[in-house]
Amino acid sequence: MVMVIIxxxxxxxxxxxxxxxxxxxxxxxxxxIINLVAALDTYSQEQFIEDGVMSWPENPFESLNKVPxxxxxxxxxxxxxxxxxxxxxxxxxxxxxxxxxxxxxKEDSLAVWTYNKxxxxxxxxxxxxxxTQVVYRPDLD
Numbered sequence: 044m045v046m047v048i049i050x051x052x053x054x055x056x057x058x059x060x061x062x063x064x065x066x067x068x069x070x071x072x073x074x075x076i077i078n079l080v081a082a083l084d085t086y087s088q089e090q091f092i093e094d095g096v097m098s099w100p101e102n103p104f105e106s107l108n109k110v111p112x113x114x115x116x117x118x119x120x121x122x123x124x125x126x127x128x129x130x131x132x133x134x135x136x137x138x139x140x141x142x143x144x145x146x147x148x149k150e151d152s153l154a155v156w157t158y159n160k161x162x163x164x165x166x167x168x169x170x171x172x173x174x175t176q177v178v179y180r181p182d183l184d
Contacts (some may be wrong), residue, residue: 076172081107083163099163123183153178
């Protein structure tokens with residue numbers, strides 16, 4: 044009888060826990076993207092004050108005062124090599140995802156936002172700051 048009750052509790056709680064993990068991951072991603080959008084705006088205004096011309100960095104993470112802890116600052120990690128919760132900027136490295144901000148999620152998918160360095164815009168879907176594309180990492184091979 045005890046085993047049946049434990050089985051029922053597990054059947055109910057595991058899917059709920061997985062959903063909570065997904066929701067927290069999305070909220071964390073939104074926070075980082077919101078910070079990037081604000082930092083890019085500040086960066087362009089500072090460039091305008093200094094040079095009289097608005098400009099944006101090649102890599103959007105360069106506009107942040109503090110990058111996410113899991114951000115690859117070396118610029119050498121490829122999308123298919125990303126570890127759990129890593130953030131990367133692809134730059135020119137990727138054939139299919141040039142100039143993209145990428146976050147590896149727990150379920151081995153990659154959330155992708157585009158970055159336009161000519162106007163500093165980060166591409167996202169609705170609701171606000173949702174990735175423009177989600178790719179299952181093993182499908183990259």
